[in-house]
Amino acid sequence: xxxxxxxxxxxxxxxxxxxxxxxxxxxxxxxxxxxxxxxxxxxxxxxxxxxxxxxxxxxxxxxxxxxxxxxxxxxxxxxxxx
Amino acid sequence: xxxxxxxxxxxxxxxxxxxxxxxxxxxxxxxxxxxxxxxxxxxxxxxxxxxxxxxxxxxxxxxxxxxxxxxxxxxxxxxxxx
Amino acid sequence: xxxxxxxxxxxxxxxxxxxxxxxxxxxxxxxxxxxxxxxxxxxxxxxxxxxxxxxxxxxxxxxxxxxxxxxxxxxxxxxxxxxxxxxxxxxxxxxxxxxxxxxxxxxxxxxxxxxxxxxxxxxxxxxxxxxxxxxxxxxxxxxxxxxxx
Amino acid sequence: xxxxxxxxxxxxxxxxxxxxxxxxxxxxxxxxxxxxxxxxxxxxxxxxxxxxxxxxxxxxxxxxxxxxxxxxxxxxxxxxxxxxxxxxxxxxxxxxxxxxxxxxxxxxxxxxxxxxxxxxxxxxxxxxxxxxxxxxxxxxxxxxxxxxx
Numbered sequence: 001x002x003x004x005x006x007x008x009x010x011x012x013x014x015x016x017x018x019x020x021x022x023x024x025x026x027x028x029x030x031x032x033x034x035x036x037x038x039x040x041x042x043x044x045x046x047x048x049x050x051x052x053x054x055x056x057x058x059x060x061x062x063x064x065x066x067x068x069x070x071x072x073x074x075x076x077x078x079x080x081x082x
Numbered sequence: 083x084x085x086x087x088x089x090x091x092x093x094x095x096x097x098x099x100x101x102x103x104x105x106x107x108x109x110x111x112x113x114x115x116x117x118x119x120x121x122x123x124x125x126x127x128x129x130x131x132x133x134x135x136x137x138x139x140x141x142x143x144x145x146x147x148x149x150x151x152x153x154x155x156x157x158x159x160x161x162x163x164x
Numbered sequence: 165x166x167x168x169x170x171x172x173x174x175x176x177x178x179x180x181x182x183x184x185x186x187x188x189x190x191x192x193x194x195x196x197x198x199x200x201x202x203x204x205x206x207x208x209x210x211x212x213x214x215x216x217x218x219x220x221x222x223x224x225x226x227x228x229x230x231x232x233x234x235x236x237x238x239x240x241x242x243x244x245x246x247x248x249x250x251x252x253x254x255x256x257x258x259x260x261x262x263x264x265x266x267x268x269x270x271x272x273x274x275x276x277x278x279x280x281x282x283x284x285x286x287x288x289x290x291x292x293x294x295x296x297x298x299x300x301x302x303x304x305x306x307x308x309x310x311x312x313x
Numbered sequence: 314x315x316x317x318x319x320x321x322x323x324x325x326x327x328x329x330x331x332x333x334x335x336x337x338x339x340x341x342x343x344x345x346x347x348x349x350x351x352x353x354x355x356x357x358x359x360x361x362x363x364x365x366x367x368x369x370x371x372x373x374x375x376x377x378x379x380x381x382x383x384x385x386x387x388x389x390x391x392x393x394x395x396x397x398x399x400x401x402x403x404x405x406x407x408x409x410x411x412x413x414x415x416x417x418x419x420x421x422x423x424x425x426x427x428x429x430x431x432x433x434x435x436x437x438x439x440x441x442x443x444x445x446x447x448x449x450x451x452x453x454x455x456x457x458x459x460x461x462x
Contacts, residue, residue, distance in 0.1 A: 060219070076284070090435030179324060188349075201337055265344065265429075
């Protein structure tokens with residue numbers, strides 16, 4: 001099971017800050033993970049936006065970055081100033 | 083009797099922060115007051131230095147400014163930073 | 165040195181604690197950011213903040229390290245709230261101690277620019293009429309570029 | 314708003330009092346200047362300050378007025394010690410509250426430049442070997458000219 005974290009407006013869309021989910025075998029990197037989660041969780045493109053950064057096990061990475069079923073993967077929209 | 087105030091290093095030279103003194107009749111302004119006090123109080127020129135400003139009744143003035151025997155006159159060397 | 169907390173804190177307590185840590189310094193600057201009662205959208209009821217540990221802490225630590233490299237500082241303190249806050253509640257506290265005042269002022273200013281634009285926090289503002297995630301203002305980015313020379 | 318006192322004061326108390334006065338502000342900046350334990354001449358035993366009331370207060374009030382004209386400030390506080398102080402004792406406390414942080418930072422910085430160079434205070438530093446009246450440093454004058462444009 002992987003842990004997926006959704007921050008900021010993504011947490012509002014998903015309705016929770018995180019989920020634990022098995023990752024399908026065909027999902028091998030952050031790019032395919034984004035696409036799968038965006039469709040299956042009803043993000044309606046919000047997860048695919050370029051401004052949403054991704055971190056794997058607390059390290060910010062660039063797409064596509066390998067992921068496995070034991071990773072913590074975080075989706076981070078632009079941070080809030082003000 | 084006039085009140086004379088000496089600040090900063092002038093208070094160290096004079097040994098006190100202030101004195102009450104009758105002003106001689108011939109002393110009519112801040113310029114002649116400086117000269118008289120400098121000589122009679124052993125300031126040895128310290129009171130004549132251009133950097134020493136003078137205030138009459140809490141207003142900073144330019145020499146020569148009229149003084150009378152009921153005034154408060156303050157001699158103010160450069161203020162201390164740091 | 166860096167604390168991210170979902171518990172309310174008092175500015176005066178933070179100052180008293182920092183003063184004890186910075187014995188011997190000639191200058192102490194503190195910045196406190198508080199939840200404003202009004203926003204463009206109306207009266208603020210709640211400000212909600214999220215952080216992502218340890219990425220948030222690591223980023224702030226790097227900014228503190230950069231400040232300590234740039235200026236001669238004897239102590240630095242950053243406290244940042246997460247969770248739900250009400251108008252008037254402290255959100256952020258930054259304190260710097262230095263032998264001379266210019267270093268203390270500039271380092272506090274620099275750290276606040278980092279915290280306002282690059283630090284990893286997500287902010288949601290809740291008014292009577294809506295709930296809105298906040299994005300950085302152009303003004304905050306502009307302030308931040310002052311340190312790039 | 315301005316207090317010149319020959320009694321010791323606590324920075325944390327001054328901050329707590331200022332926080333109460335500045336309810337509704339988004340940003341609070343405080344500067345605290347403390348007696349440094351060392352000077353160029355050695356270990357400092359005592360710092361002695363003289364002021365000339367009401368000229369000293371009037372000068373500070375003019376600087377506060379200028380700051381309030383230049384920046385949007387919701388509250389300003391200046392506390393300055395006179396008399397004898399020991400190393401570590403607070404000498405000066407300046408606090409500014411504003412809707413936004415840039416105004417609070419700049420106004421506090423501006424007021425400190427005034428207090429360090431133009432404010433009417435005479436300072437005597439007493440070390441084991443000597444007692445010396447201090448004059449402003451070139452650095453302080455340089456900081457002050459930043460505001461003349």
